[in-house]
Amino acid sequence: MSTEVVHGGHEHDHHASSDATDVLGFWLYLMTDCVLFATLFATFAVLRHNLYGGVPLKNLIDLWYVFGETAFLLLSNLTYGLGMLALYKGHKTALQNWLILTVILGLGFVVMEVNEFVHFINEGHGPQTSAAMSGFFTLVGTHGLHVSFGIFWMITLIFQVRKFGMNRMMTRRFTYLGLFWNFLDIVWIFVFTIVYLMGVIG
């Protein structure tokens, strides 16, 4: 692309590198995603006691299960980071292995979450049963959907790096996905704290 021709090597002036600018662009998108989640948290928080005769979330939550989900996601962030380190060193096999491991861990999280949702729905606590459950499913579901998209993106990049090699373009793409993946773990910190832990506290 033309920007690479213009900016290549001329980093001694006061302009940010083209890469850093592009990363900022992706970062700004991530900030808007943060605001999206803020609205979902606000809605959940406001509606969480509106049970419409249903049972409180406290009765439905299994904290060990949620801890398992949390462990999967946290670990997947570590493995992705180790993949990035392998990318920087040019170790293609290590990179692919860490990425595949990250995908597996991410899938573990999604499978556990889908299972939890199905269980809730079958027990009669679906998203349409009350405002509180609507808030729960929307917030937690949106996060889960983001994770699913991230996994799809990651699988795509695994195939792409096999095809294109570990060049600058792929490094940028892995950087964006890394930020996205980390961001999702950060959002999950607040999901498990506000939805699950505070749900159990009462």
Added chain:
Amino acid sequence: MSHEIETGMGKKTLTGYLLGFILSLIFTVFAFWVVTIQSLNKADMYITVSVLAIAQLIVQVIFFLRLNGSKEGKWNLFSFIFTIFVTFVLVGGSLWIMHNLNYNMMH
């Protein structure tokens, strides 16, 4: 040959990742433990898990995202701080308003 690019974020290191991971794990385990054993009264538990969540946020932002105040990363940091502010207004404002509305409806 290094495949690194200039990202505006700090340099990624193995130590950073491991430290970040261990700290996050400790904060997570502690938060789950406090709630599981119902160790404190309600208000204190709320405060404890909130503080732990914010602590873990800071750990992850510094050790995983490598957000710093460097010249290259200024705008990342500024936009992040602004987003935190917007979040506070959104969530805090919603809670405040709805609380007030509930009160006015009931009294």
